[in-house]
Amino acid sequence: MWAFIVRRILYNIPVYLSIILLLMAGLRYARDPVRSQLSKNPTQAERDAVKQKMGLDQPFVVQYVKFLGKTLTLDFSEESWSQKGRSVGDVIKKAIPPSLSITVPTLMASASISIVIALISAYFRGRTVDRTLVVLAVLGMSISFLVYIIFGQFFGAFWPNQVTQTTPFAITGYEPWMPLLTEGASLRNWVEFCMLPVIIGVVVAIGYDTRFYRAVMVEETTKDYIVTAMAKGASKPKIIFVHMLKNAMIPIITRIMATLPFLITGSILLEMYFKIPGMGFELITAINADDFPVIQAFVAVFAGLFILSIILTDVLYALVDPRVRLS
Amino acid sequence: MIGRIMRSRGMKKFTRNRLAVVASFVIGIYMLIALAVAFGAISLEECRERVLPGRAYGFLQEPNQEERFNELNWYISQHLESTLGSPSGFASDPDSASRRERAALAERGIPEDLSDSQVQEIWAALSASFAELDDAWLDREDLRYEIADINLMISESEDADEQADLADELEDLAAEGETYDREVNALVEQVEAGLLELMPIPTGFAGLKYGFRTFLGSDESGRSVAMRAFYSIKIAFQVGLVAALMSVSIGTILGGLAGFFGSWVDHAVMWLVSVLSSVPYLVLLAVLVYVVRGNALFSEWFDNPQERPGLALVPVYAAFGLTFWIGTCRVVRGEVMKIKELEYVQAATAIGFGRIRILLKHVIPNTTHIMFINFSLIFIGAIKSEVILSFLGLGVQGQPSWGVMISLGREDVQNFFFWTVLSATALMFGLVLAFNIVSDALQDAFDPKHV
Numbered sequence A: 001m002w003a004f005i006v007r008r009i010l011y012n013i014p015v016y017l018s019i020i021l022l023l024m025a026g027l028r029y030a031r032d033p034v035r036s037q038l039s040k041n042p043t044q045a046e047r048d049a050v051k052q053k054m055g056l057d058q059p060f061v062v063q064y065v066k067f068l069g070k071t072l073t074l075d076f077s078e079e080s081w082s083q084k085g086r087s088v089g090d091v092i093k094k095a096i097p098p099s100l101s102i103t104v105p106t107l108m109a110s111a112s113i114s115i116v117i118a119l120i121s122a123y124f125r126g127r128t129v130d131r132t133l134v135v136l137a138v139l140g141m142s143i144s145f146l147v148y149i150i151f152g153q154f155f156g157a158f159w160p161n162q163v164t165q166t167t168p169f170a171i172t173g174y175e176p177w178m179p180l181l182t183e184g185a186s187l188r189n190w191v192e193f194c195m196l197p198v199i200i201g202v203v204v205a206i207g208y209d210t211r212f213y214r215a216v217m218v219e220e221t222t223k224d225y226i227v228t229a230m231a232k233g234a235s236k237p238k239i240i241f242v243h244m245l246k247n248a249m250i251p252i253i254t255r256i257m258a259t260l261p262f263l264i265t266g267s268i269l270l271e272m273y274f275k276i277p278g279m280g281f282e283l284i285t286a287i288n289a290d291d292f293p294v295i296q297a298f299v300a301v302f303a304g305l306f307i308l309s310i311i312l313t314d315v316l317y318a319l320v321d322p323r324v325r326l327s
Numbered sequence B: 001m002i003g004r005i006m007r008s009r010g011m012k013k014f015t016r017n018r019l020a021v022v023a024s025f026v027i028g029i030y031m032l033i034a035l036a037v038a039f040g041a042i043s044l045e046e047c048r049e050r051v052l053p054g055r056a057y058g059f060l061q062e063p064n065q066e067e068r069f070n071e072l073n074w075y076i077s078q079h080l081e082s083t084l085g086s087p088s089g090f091a092s093d094p095d096s097a098s099r100r101e102r103a104a105l106a107e108r109g110i111p112e113d114l115s116d117s118q119v120q121e122i123w124a125a126l127s128a129s130f131a132e133l134d135d136a137w138l139d140r141e142d143l144r145y146e147i148a149d150i151n152l153m154i155s156e157s158e159d160a161d162e163q164a165d166l167a168d169e170l171e172d173l174a175a176e177g178e179t180y181d182r183e184v185n186a187l188v189e190q191v192e193a194g195l196l197e198l199m200p201i202p203t204g205f206a207g208l209k210y211g212f213r214t215f216l217g218s219d220e221s222g223r224s225v226a227m228r229a230f231y232s233i234k235i236a237f238q239v240g241l242v243a244a245l246m247s248v249s250i251g252t253i254l255g256g257l258a259g260f261f262g263s264w265v266d267h268a269v270m271w272l273v274s275v276l277s278s279v280p281y282l283v284l285l286a287v288l289v290y291v292v293r294g295n296a297l298f299s300e301w302f303d304n305p306q307e308r309p310g311l312a313l314v315p316v317y318a319a320f321g322l323t324f325w326i327g328t329c330r331v332v333r334g335e336v337m338k339i340k341e342l343e344y345v346q347a348a349t350a351i352g353f354g355r356i357r358i359l360l361k362h363v364i365p366n367t368t369h370i371m372f373i374n375f376s377l378i379f380i381g382a383i384k385s386e387v388i389l390s391f392l393g394l395g396v397q398g399q400p401s402w403g404v405m406i407s408l409g410r411e412d413v414q415n416f417f418f419w420t421v422l423s424a425t426a427l428m429f430g431l432v433l434a435f436n437i438v439s440d441a442l443q444d445a446f447d448p449k450h451v
Helices: A002-030 A044-054 A060-072 A088-123 A128-141 A145-164 A187-193 A195-221 A224-232 A236-266 A268-274 A279-288 A292-320 A322-326 B002-006 B009-016 B018-038 B044-048 B065-084 B096-103 B116-156 B160-198 B204-214 B225-261 B263-277 B281-293 B311-339 B343-351 B355-391 B402-414 B419-446
Strands: none
Touching: A002 A060, A002 A292, A002 B263, A002 B281, A060 A292, A088 A128, A088 A195, A088 A236, A088 A268, A088 A279, A088 A292, A128 A195, A128 B419, A145 A195, A145 A268, A145 B355, A145 B402, A145 B419, A187 A195, A195 A236, A195 A268, A224 A236, A236 A292, A268 A279, A268 B281, A268 B355, A279 A292, A279 B281, A292 B281, B002 B009, B002 B355, B009 B018, B009 B419, B018 B225, B018 B419, B044 B225, B065 B096, B065 B116, B065 B160, B096 B116, B116 B160, B204 B225, B225 B263, B225 B311, B225 B355, B225 B402, B225 B419, B263 B311, B281 B311, B281 B355, B311 B355, B343 B355, B355 B402, B355 B419, B402 B419
């Protein structure tokens, strides 16, 4: 087992180094990094001065090693270009709690709801209930995420506000809610600012997840052990909820782990729309404002988190299915 | 190759699936519309010009009286006043012809058989009756406030006599209000008739075109929603086809080479795949668009999207092409590794065929079904990602697309106006659903073991 973990980590180190390499080269050579910091027609001297100030005049290798060292020691003390006076590390640190307060509930709720729906669908396989659920999932997948958000916000926040003059959910914005982190924060803030985005995220995710889980369950029903159980005379609920669910757990765990990093960014749209200052929001704001240090650091952090979760998935997978370790 | 796949057993299975055939037919209709738009059925100017007052309803939804009043207000005191000028001087104006031209809203203009003096006459009458309507409207508003005040006073007062007095007054006011209502109703009809006389709704072929322009209403700045939504079909096909063709060909070539030759080729390709797939795909798309758009060599291409909307799409193509090939590459590599161990490939090797020839003639053709499936999956992915990128300000610029319409339309929705978002969504829903059904059916027909 340990050999497997070490192998996975060793395999991913060069991958991460290459990502940083491509990222830095792309940001430096495929585009002009200092264009936004200069006047319309800059002289060479001005250009050099700005480059020197930002440390972009050093040889690429030096910059690469320096940035890599800083990333690995989580030292993001550089100043952001568009948000003067804030360090990149500060931007990242402030952006993590809002992101997590949306993604973690979304992930848990969507996974558990869609597994239940998939089980129902597999139980009634081929009958009206199953067919309706499948059709609903396909229909739901054909609508853009943005449309769900627009109408979710309209019916969740605008319409109740206009009709009943009450505000169950805020239209946009975010207030800290974790009681231990900030003074005077309460769970009520979470309901007001995060609940609606979470509901929308869950509704969208259910469509995709249900289809996948149902396919997993349906494939599982063709296996020999199900036939054996049926021949032994086990009842249908017992076969589905005891025998099948246990065996279907492997792909389910993989799927949940695989969606974990997507949720960090999958909420980019929710964060932008509801103006929640999370990781995705900060990244897109930085891209639109040409904020070079923030973009570089954010992509590096995103990629790092992504790779960590990929390794974690592999390890978990190997834990539940020993055959994987050999390959 | 195409002919062989058409005659294959999978294709027979596919055509037996009636739903999938209907879906292919729907895609065909969309494709015809896209071709028609590409050959000039809807020009970009027609998507940008003003045809209606802002946020006018489409068919099925009748505006209430207040909305009718607001529309008339826009037609007369904003549009006609600024284009025709004051009613008294129109006939003596030397450039009345150009004023007529500017007053025209697409096909709906002042008819040519009306002489300048006739136009002046109608326009003066229209302007006068609208002024009357405006006064009556304001009076009625005042009366309504007064009634609301008295109602409030009744509820607050405790003296029974005073309440009775107020109730009497209320009855008088209500009677007065009814006469106002009748007056306003009559005036609204009159102004609408006058407007129709000055600018009749066109008939015949022009009428058909005008009807098409207006049947889905207008967006916030009065542009035709129908024109924009149908023009977007072309953009969707442009983005989807370019993304799918690029990704499928890159993915098949690299996946085929990696799977067939193994050793260092395989390592190099898989290295690239794992690097690119270790960045979340939306972040990758956003950063790629950012990098390509700010490119030092041709950044001036993308500086003015209003004038060069076609070029502004290049960063989006590049981002899609560089991102979506990964999935195809993985699947093709796996399939090629399986195929190259089969007997017919060994037979070809034994006969002495070259390796390149075996790869091109015997291996790659057997991955065609994967190409088809991935083509339609990537097509859907590209259309949906376009909406997200456009919302983030990184997608289509300078021309309408479903993404642009939906993200601009969010303010309409907040003002209880749904035509823009729903039209774009409905058209997009049809296309994406059809592709979803087709790719499901393709998967069932050619790759039944796939989860």
